[in-house]
Amino acid sequence: MNDGLAIAGLARRRAIGTLGTLLALGCAALAAAALLAILGYVVTQGLRAINWSFLTQLPHPVGVPGGGIGNGIVGTIIIIGIATLMAVPIGLLTGIYLALFGRGVIPEALRFLSDVLSGVPSIAIGLFAYAVLVAPLKHFSGFSASFAFMMLMLPLLVRTSEHAIRSVPQTVREGALALGMSNFRATVHIVLPTALPAIITALLLAIARVTGEVAPLLFTAFGSQFWEKNPGNPMPAISLQVFTYAISPYQEWQAQAWGGALLLIVAVFILSLGARLFLRRAMRFET
Amino acid sequence: MSAEPQVEEYVLTVEHLSAYYGSRKAVGDVSIGFGRRAITALIGPSGCGKTTLLRCLNRIHEVAFDARVEGSVHLDGQDIYAHKIDPMSIRRRVGMVFQRANPFPTLSILDNALACAGGGMKRGARNECAEKALRQAALWDEVKDKLGASPLTLSGGQQQRLCIARAVAAEPEVLLMDEPTASLDPIATAIIEELMASLADNFTIVAVTHNMQQAARVSDVTAFMLADESGVGRLIEVGDTTRVFTKPAQRKTEDYITGRFG
Numbered sequence: 001m002n003d004g005l006a007i008a009g010l011a012r013r014r015a016i017g018t019l020g021t022l023l024a025l026g027c028a029a030l031a032a033a034a035l036l037a038i039l040g041y042v043v044t045q046g047l048r049a050i051n052w053s054f055l056t057q058l059p060h061p062v063g064v065p066g067g068g069i070g071n072g073i074v075g076t077i078i079i080i081g082i083a084t085l086m087a088v089p090i091g092l093l094t095g096i097y098l099a100l101f102g103r104g105v106i107p108e109a110l111r112f113l114s115d116v117l118s119g120v121p122s123i124a125i126g127l128f129a130y131a132v133l134v135a136p137l138k139h140f141s142g143f144s145a146s147f148a149f150m151m152l153m154l155p156l157l158v159r160t161s162e163h164a165i166r167s168v169p170q171t172v173r174e175g176a177l178a179l180g181m182s183n184f185r186a187t188v189h190i191v192l193p194t195a196l197p198a199i200i201t202a203l204l205l206a207i208a209r210v211t212g213e214v215a216p217l218l219f220t221a222f223g224s225q226f227w228e229k230n231p232g233n234p235m236p237a238i239s240l241q242v243f244t245y246a247i248s249p250y251q252e253w254q255a256q257a258w259g260g261a262l263l264l265i266v267a268v269f270i271l272s273l274g275a276r277l278f279l280r281r282a283m284r285f286e287t
Numbered sequence: 288m289s290a291e292p293q294v295e296e297y298v299l300t301v302e303h304l305s306a307y308y309g310s311r312k313a314v315g316d317v318s319i320g321f322g323r324r325a326i327t328a329l330i331g332p333s334g335c336g337k338t339t340l341l342r343c344l345n346r347i348h349e350v351a352f353d354a355r356v357e358g359s360v361h362l363d364g365q366d367i368y369a370h371k372i373d374p375m376s377i378r379r380r381v382g383m384v385f386q387r388a389n390p391f392p393t394l395s396i397l398d399n400a401l402a403c404a405g406g407g408m409k410r411g412a413r414n415e416c417a418e419k420a421l422r423q424a425a426l427w428d429e430v431k432d433k434l435g436a437s438p439l440t441l442s443g444g445q446q447q448r449l450c451i452a453r454a455v456a457a458e459p460e461v462l463l464m465d466e467p468t469a470s471l472d473p474i475a476t477a478i479i480e481e482l483m484a485s486l487a488d489n490f491t492i493v494a495v496t497h498n499m500q501q502a503a504r505v506s507d508v509t510a511f512m513l514a515d516e517s518g519v520g521r522l523i524e525v526g527d528t529t530r531v532f533t534k535p536a537q538r539k540t541e542d543y544i545t546g547r548f549g
Contacts, residue, residue: 171385174389178382194391
């Protein structure tokens with residue numbers, strides 16, 4: 001009697017277990033299918049537009065066939081490069097500060113602000129950059145776009161570098177201090193190198209996150225039809241060109257928008273792949 | 288508590304030392320001396336404050352948040368908690384080996400052994416200095432062909448000996464060992480115990496251990512600690528190891544070493 005009950009219960013549990021597994025698998029398949037559909041569509045549409053002149057030439061006016069987004073590629077690299085140069089020192093040093101001296105009112109306030117900043121919509125950050133760097137100077141500029149991107153990258157960098165440094169075992173830090181190293185030397189020579197792969201991972205993800213952003217660029221970088229290498233002037237960017245082309249009524253421009261979109265996806269893919277490789281190195285040090 | 292000076296000279300003298308984590312008192316009013324070139328074992332059940340006491344001897348206790356120390360510790364007559372003393376200078380003279388091997392993962396085996404020295408050493412001098420330390424730690428023969436490799440390629444016991452090499456390379460006067468064999472297998476443990484005996488020719492060793500057999504095997508002096516009713520670690524008895532294990536003066540010591548508790 002008891003045995004029968006137990007077996008009946010078991011069969012029911014098995015059925016529920018199988019049902020759960022199937023449900024989870026189905027949802028996973030659905031998510032993967034959506035992603036693959038987007039990827040497949042962008043790749044098939046984009047590949048048609050991508051050729052050597054697309055990557056190296058200036059945009060052509062409507063009606064003139066050919067042309068490319070070479071200036072946008074250069075612009076994106078310059079804008080993100082400057083943003084990274086500004087964000088890394090600030091983000092890393094703040095992360096170190098939070099990890100090593102992170103108790104009390106000020107660090108808690110910093111963490112809270114950083115969390116809030118990470119939730120602010122990118123268009124609002126673009127608006128802020130417009131208000132402080134574009135409106136007063138009466139001039140769109142690549143630098144104002146870098147400033148907006150820096151604000152987008154900062155919270156990610158601050159929190160992940162704090163976590164990366166914290167995840168270095170306390171015993172490693174104490175080992176350094178126990179040898180008579182100063183706090184500074186222990187941090188720079190021992191703790192930071194150990195945390196570095198995780199920090200680089202975070203940096204690559206932060207770059208990947210801003211690469212496809214267009215909202216903050218609309219009223220900062222603004223876009224340009226020329227080879228613009230001076231960040232003091234309005235600058236082109238891939239994502240901006242995709243936006244402009246995609247909403248245009250011209251078919252050849254729409255085709256080029258798909259090409260730009262594919263380019264962005266490839267860039268983000270490479271960055272994410274790099275991030276994973278570094279993360280694997282980071283995991284090796286965890287005991 | 289009975290203080291029996293078996294060794295004429297104390298390198299480290301602890302007087303009325305209490306250690307806190309925030310408001311929690313972990314060690315209360317301990318006075319003890321550590322004899323030159325002797326091995327002193329600190330034994331006692333978990334949570335009796337022996338590791339905390341050890342960490343007060345090189346001022347690494349205060350690295351923990353909210354930790355503080357009362358009382359005094361004298362190293363060769365100098366109060367290491369005096370205001371003008373830089374803890375870094377004390378840690379160079381009082382080395383430490385931790386419970387779990389903690390080699391620096393991003394440095395090579397060679398650079399781990401030399402981590403105390405910093406830069407500025409000529410290549411020849413570096414290799415000489417590293418070889419000396421690695422030989423002292425009985426590790427040289429096992430790593431001499433892979434000095435550039437990551438320390439994480441070594442076994443647990445080898446990593447711990449690398450940490451010992453790293454500590455002795457600084458040529459400290461005192462070597463603190465916090466359960467140095469707790470995470471090692473019996474063979475690696477035996478190697479480290481042998482090593483401790485040979486290191487005692489040059490260094491004063493203070494070792495925390497859970498393992499009473501280990502204390503009996505390797506130490507000259509044994510100190511027994513126990514937490515009182517309110518969880519404060521107290522020194523119950525200290526004396527010549529053979530004497531403590533054969534004729535303990537305190538009832539609590541006898542209960543512990545005969546296995547009646549802990």
